[in-house]
Amino acid sequence: MKLRLGPQPLEWIDRNVSVTFDFEGKRVTGFEGDVVTSALWAEGWKVLGRSFKYHRRRGLMSFANHDINALFQTAEMPNVRGDVTPAKNGLSLTAVNTFGSLENDKGALVEWIAKFLPVGFYYRAFYSPKFLFPKWERLIREMAGLGKINTNWSEERQPKRYRHCDVAIIGAGASGMAAAIQAAKQGVDVCLIDENPFIGGSLDYQFANQRSQSLNRQYLKETVASLPNIQVITSAYVAGYYGDHWLAVNTDQGLIKLSAQSVVVATGVFEQPAVFRNNDLPGVMNASAAQRLMARYAVAPCNAGVVLTANHEGYRAALDMHENGLIVKAILDTGKTEGVWVDEAKKAGIVVYEQVTPIEALGSREVEGFIFGLNGMEHRLDCDGILMSVGWAPAGAPLYQAGAKFGYEPEVQQLIPVSLPDGVFACGRVNGVYVMEDRIKDGEQAGLAAALHVKGDAIPEWKDFRDGVAHSHPYPIWQHPKGKEFVDFDEDIQVKDLKGAIAQGFDNIELMKRFSTIGMGPSQGKHSNMNGIRMLAKLTGKTIDETGSTTARPMFHPTPVSHLAGMRFRPERVTPMQLFHEEAKACFMEAGNWLRPEYYPTEATREDSIKAEVSAVRNAVGLVDVSTLGKLEIFGRDAAELMDRLYTMRMSNMAIGASRYALMVDDAGVLIDDGVAVRFSDEHFYVTTTTSTSDSAYRMIQKKVIEWNLMVTVLNRTGQIGAMNVAGPNSRKVLSKLTAFGLSNDNFPYLASRQAKLAGVDVTMIRVGFVGELGYEIHVDASNALMVWDAIMNAGKEFGIKPFGVEAQRLLRLEKGHIIVGQDTDGLTNPFEANMSWAVHFKKPYFLGKPSLMKLKQMQTRTLVGFELLSDAEKDQPLESNLLIEGKEMVGRVTSIGQSDTLKKVIGLAMVSTEYSAEGQELNIKLSDGRLVKAKVVKTPFYDPEGWLQKSNEGSGEAA
Amino acid sequence: MSIQIVPKAFPVLMHLRGEGLDEVLASLGTSNLDIFQYRFVANGQFVAKLGNEEIFVCVEQPLDISEEKKQYAFQRGDAIFELSGDWKGLMAEVCIYDFRQTQPGDFLMVLIAGVSAWLLIPEEGAPLVLGCDPTYGHYFYETLVRQLEVSPFLKMECQDDD
Amino acid sequence: MPLRLLKYAWKKPEDEPRFFPSEKPLKEAYDVVIIGGGGHGMACAYYLAKEHGITNVAVLEQGYIGGGNTGRNTTIVRSNYLTAEGVKFYDESLSLFEDLSDDFDLNIFYSTRGHFTLAHTDSAMRTMRWRAEVNKHYGIDSEVVDVETIQKEVPYMDMTCNGQHPVMGALYHAPGSVARHDAVAWGYARGAQMRGVEIHQKTKVMDIKTKGGKVVGVETDRGFVEAKKVISAVAGSTPRITEMLDIKTPIEIFPLQACVTEPVKPFMDTIVVSGSLHVYVSQSSRGELVMGASVDPAELHSTRSTLDFVEGLTDQMMDLFPFTSRMKIMRQWAGMADITPDFAPIMGKTDIEGFYLDAGWGTWGFKATPVSGKTMAYTVANDRPHELIKPFALSRYEDFKLVGEKGAASVGH
């Protein structure tokens, strides 16, 4: 264990439990509590991955999941992040995006031609000759991308849960813990979230060896644990802040959708790398990364390192190394930092050079030395590690997403929130507050404010706890004539790339980002955006504020699809007769979220089964489940008035016990719904709607009742009532067996509706014939529906009854020339085009869409007609949606078509330009293969035009 | 604390609309019921008020209602379930509603797993009775059961209480 | 190594001519002012200069070039529409797209992938066939394909869709493509700029001035500029512009959201759209899955993101591609879609002389970029609507002459 240190005061590892896993085919051993990166580093693996574009060797850099140097592939997962993935037995990892292996990556050849690939090079080439582009694109696509997908991976879904609290606090560092305590003391319900497995934040790594902080640490942690109204959620990050204080909190178990009344953002800061030549060599890392390595995992960043610093935090990191018995060759201060840690470092005898200019890191595979400038002279130090401590950027994502505005504070040389939305508070380093005691005070102030906001109490005056010291270098970028100073490690973007982008006119933060792709990689600019902004500002002679910052959109970290999707909640609806359908092995189809029998496979083939169902209806009797129809009860003083206003035809003059076809259009006169209306009493109607519109029609009608100020109640009974249609010459005979009620024409004529007892229960029967036979639609409470259905099936046995499905019904209604709204009509069809002017009663003073219809009536250009096929139907039967052609012009389309055995023809409906709609007109139907077949416009209904059959007295025992 | 869900059969469910329904309520032995509140009137039987002129009753015998009072009664066949144990834990995974707002006695109508449902908010520790449109019943039941089986959150809680 | 890159051995990108000029003052007057520096506005400027010799043109952009819907869409290009008007219009656009890289001397990564619009119901199948037949009639390469054919092209797609609403077939449109959206705007901008057009970013139009029903100029946050012809090409901001002139339109603004996954090695070569699942997806040349859904449920002038969107999208996505559950969503964003009642654009002249509208793009604006620029340029240059956009006049609604693009339940994008 090359770099493993002795026990650390706050280490996260369990030295009694070791774990082993494979990396690039080699065995790695670490401790329980290690993450993959720390386990690898401890064993001296310094090359953890290859860079995106040039395939340069990359090591540990932020060690906080703010870069993707350590990005791995397993058999189950792409893009596994070593910085945060626990080391587990049996893991088998390889580096992503290598060609060959991590050690021998052929992709590295790209670096040889790097000079030919300046920023945005791919916009400059590959497009001509055109025919070559696909090959180039393929190559570029293969080079791009990171991990690999296995398309055989099974689906994974993690349940999600809601959690409602009063105050949500993001970040459980010193200020976050302090905020939680203050809020909780106000008696509100607090959730404290941190992405690490333990709370404590930088208190536990930056201050790990700072004895003076142990009291603060003890107080904060113990108080948080002792307060029952604080729920601590660890190993959880806030993927996104959404409106009304909703937080998407991602945990290993799944997504928690956390809603709060107020939110405290104590997310701290991202340490930013210094930009100098070869700053990406393995061994060059952020100082905070080194501190996390040592304090949490007891792993040394290196044996003998230098610390490049612009703030006193760098001195603390040097002290941490020193106190761990590691060699600090020197602290290289880019300025002249002051502070307690500076004094301590000097007291400890660590060499400090001030006013230093970094020049380049040396080394082929990993860091071997560092060259820097001092008083105009170049100096070289041999070292196996370089710690960078040159500044910070706020971890402001939740604040940006909440709508906070940031401004540049020169005192701390950092962007800080300058305006916060209602109920959102920021504290700690994200707010530019660095001194530990101040961070705690700042947190207490924010926590109190958040709680008071929940209670609706006034918030005391806001105090600024920032020390007057700059914790970030204003421009930590040192260009080198030979380049290779990396700003964005994800995307391999160097100083010259950004210069190039800016010089070419992409001198706006967003344009620079889009052209150079800075910040567009998987770490979304966490380690690069700030330096990018600093460069743009400097090169365009603007201030940071004038330059502006890019917005940080969700997700904070890439978030698993399985967590975001959660379980599958897709309501599915079945009718009360489902049991029968299933036992009959019905073939189901989906209608909205309903399941409906398409047909019952009684014959060898689908076609034959449907034919058998059709012939049963035409020659004997059939039974179809129409429970999916929308069913509305409309009752009250103004019921009749409402009906008149809703539908295009007059309804108020319906006799009690009568039924009538009901057609509805919208304000624009477009046909949206049809059904059957029944009048139970003066003030009580019952209407059906099409299956797909039941909910929307009900919604709309209720709305109209309010707009029109009518005294009427509308109830949606769709799911509470089962409905079936008994149709066929024998239907009356069947029903007679089940009811004493007189079914003959004089007692129960065509289009009448009656309420009676059938099979012993109350039902409503409507004598309508959608399929064009003697028929009864029976509506009955859902709880009795299946019983009635079974009774009819039994009673019908002797009359050859068959259940029939949607397909048979479609053909039967087509023979009858009845339209299906949504199939024979489209998004703009009006009643005149649908050939239903008979259903529009302009004499009514008012009805929905009337003025539109009056206009549309005068400008009709297309008409729905019936046609029959002239040529041989067998081999040339057109399909629905085939076009009608005249010369070159498209003059219409087939909306319905079917082979009618009853009529021995292929018949159909078509929407055609009115000039071609006359009876006898020949039509050319263009088959999908382009051939034309002839058809002729004929009158509808095709079957039983006079409707004798529907009106028949057959089976009533009286003379027909 | 494990969670159980069992389908529940109810005698007669009726949806009443019309005037003078308070008398009907009185006849069942309840009065001054606020909108979206329910009362148990006898073992398992309850009445809920859904609006000024609208109540939802679950009783043994069909109620007689008066035509001249313009009272309309409709049979209902809702799918009804009883949820015992940490029902709030399950609800937190299928329902966005913030149950901190409810009191025992509330008749709550919410969206659960994409379906409109009604809940009788029980006394602390008592089981939750909830129902939905009969045609969604099977989906509703299967969805809740599946959630109980797969949810790590619920499993975690089970362990806590063991 | 393509020869075009060899020059970088001795030439720095800094030495390349700028794409866009640096900030400079506005002139007092222009022949034409174009409001909106997105793809459409830039294309219009480009063709005005290139094909009509009108170069005294200013493009005024309140933000940055291509920062609106141009840079926010999911970059799909297709022409398989439902109506004659739609098909002819978008087909012209597609053929222009194919030559853009050469015209611009800039690679817009126009990549032909093939476009599947899945049907999960028989009514959707009817709509697909309807579109296919109309397309074929006008010589567009579209056809209805069966499940087997789809499975062959997209073997990793779960045709059963988790048991619910299985795939029944699809409309296949071979020319369906994706392109690098920013590059399209940049290419037009650079081309226009090289021909003398002025581009002013961070320049917000506050008001449009008229005299006697004629446009005389625009008031900006940088002062007044004269112009007798003003074009609004601002998509989601259209109502804010038309309000300045008291012009009422049927346009309503709805947020349209999208998201991308982390980049992975290429595995998806086709574009897949499912209307009933509200999913459309393709894999970018960077390796990210670029995904979108339908517009948000309520009118809103905002580009905020919602969790509901990613939740819904990822959930439905898994019905088609179960293995994507192991991928991660990296970023989500939104644009503002200017929706019309008949799902067709509003283009051309208005009641106010000199004011031209290029709007109502809903969720299809990107694919129309070249043709809208070309036809708007023609319309402005000749003060006469181009043949292709006559059906898209603002006045069509009061005449009840809507374009039937809405058809049955057909999906956009």
Added chain:
Amino acid sequence: MKFVTCPSLGKRALSEFTYGGRYEQEPAQETVSEKEWADYVFYHNGAPKVQIEWWYHRPTGIWFLFERDTLTDRINKVDFARKGMTHEA
């Protein structure tokens, strides 16, 4: 995932509601001109503004009127859509 607090429903998620469009007074059919009617059906000023909108709560079947700012998405007022109400829209 916005919240809205409604009379007699309390704090509810907007996902329980269905948007019913902006509130508009329909012109009197008897007297309306073709132009006025077309204006009502199709044309409007779609610029950002505070407007009154129909929102339907699916679980209870209640229609509400929200006063909502289409720029900020803030809901300023919520009330039952009562019969016979008249609003400036």
